[in-house]
Amino acid sequence: MDKQKHLKTLSSQSFLIAVLFSACVNQIETEIVKESSIPINFSAGIKQAVSTRVTDAGFENGDKIGLFATLTGTSLGTERYIDNLSLEYNSILVPEKTVFYPEGNAALDFTAYYPYQQDGLQTGSTVLPISVQTDQSTAKNHSASDFLVATQNNISSSNEVVSLSFRHRLSKLKVTLVPQEGENLEEMLKSSPKIVASGFFTKADYDLISGEISNTSAAADIIASGEWTQADETLVGKEIIVIPQHADADNQSIIIEWNGGIYTCPISKIDLESNTQRVIKIAISQADHTLAGIVGEIES
Known part of the structure; x- marks a missing residue:
């Protein structure tokens, strides 16, 4: 009888230990929480x-x-x-x-x-890989680039x-087209020029603790999102989400496909910061295939 009681006691203790451990759901290396x-x-x-x-x-x-x-x-x-x-x-x-x-x-x-x-x-x-879509013309890809x-x-x-x-944590470029002499704004709106940001890095690493962006890579062409509208004798509405990076005329440009022609606008030297947007105003004329573009100041 003593032996049976002893086995019964051991069995009860084992069951109790099993219950205690099954209640512990989260476990980290130094302690059980x-x-x-x-x-x-x-x-x-x-x-x-x-x-x-x-x-x-x-x-x-x-x-x-x-x-x-x-x-x-x-x-x-x-x-x-x-x-x-x-x-x-x-x-x-x-x-x-x-x-x-x-x-x-x-x-x-x-x-x-x-x-x-x-x-x-x-x-x-603490580092996540991040990227932007190279075709941001659809709402889904535009959101996925954020x-x-x-x-x-x-x-x-x-x-x-x-x-x-x-x-x-990313940056945004907004494009404004300023028609030059001889160009008709309404005709430009109907022709809907296509905007491509060329030479921008599309991949990087993001540190969730420091907020630092590093290891930028995979330079590519990025198709802009949005629809053109008229505003104060200009066309506005196209934008591109980009990874924060340094941009200059040697490596980055804005390409405009318009009425069968391709026009190139070099990017002025600038640092694109997190959580900011900049407006690029481009004076556009079909007579010039290399255009002049000015990158504006940071907008809130």
């Missing part, structure tokens, strides 16, 4: 410094955002409490699975980015929504 019963809910908005989204200051239904969370004070490059969770925007942000705050007084730091990448961050890294980041730090467990305010 238990989830609480409080779910984490999110909302998202976009700061309006530069409108590169189709809907300018908001996300569209179906947009997917990637989310990381670490215990406050823990590096994103080492241990992650939430690792690249997909959030889909459908009027609200819906996570692919419900996530919970940790038990106790532990706070979380959140880092979110758009558009979502399935591979996320490599182990030990890259936005939001952070919220030291968020304690509560039933409050975690508000993610996104900032654009």
Whole structure:
């Protein structure tokens, strides 16, 4: 009987240990973190410094955002409490699975980015590869060329929504055509000149902690998005999302395909910064196949 009691006691202890370990959902290298019963809910908005989204200051239904969370004070490059969770925007942000705050007084730091990448961050890294589409003429490709980041730090467990305010991390060029003597603005509008940004890097690495963009590569031609409209005797409405980079006349230019002709406008020497847009005003005439273009100052 004593032997049977002893085996029964061991069995109960084993069951208890199994239950305790099965309750631990999140595990990082240095400690086991238990989830609480409080779910984490999110909302998202976009700061309006530069409108590169189709809907300018908001996300569209179906947009997917990637989310990381670490215990406050823990590096994103080492241990992650939430690792690249997909959030889909459908009027609200819906996570692919419900996530919970940790038990106790532990706070979380959140880092979110758009558009979502399935591979996320490599182990030990805080760097994401980013890129822009070479054909931005469709709304889908234009939106896919955007890259936005939001952070919220030291968020304690509560039933409050975690508000993610996104900032654009890329740059935008807006093109204005100024017809010269002999050119008819309405005829130009009907002919709808095609705009291509030539020689711009389309790939790079982005550090989610420092915000640094590095390893720019894959120079290519980028077809602009948008539709022409008349404004103060000019044509406006074409724009290109580009990775922040240095531009100069030796390497970058704006190419205009118009009435069967191809016109080239070299880019003046300039640094294209994150979260900014610049207007390129091009004086255009079919008599000149090399055009004069002026890159304007930064616009908010």
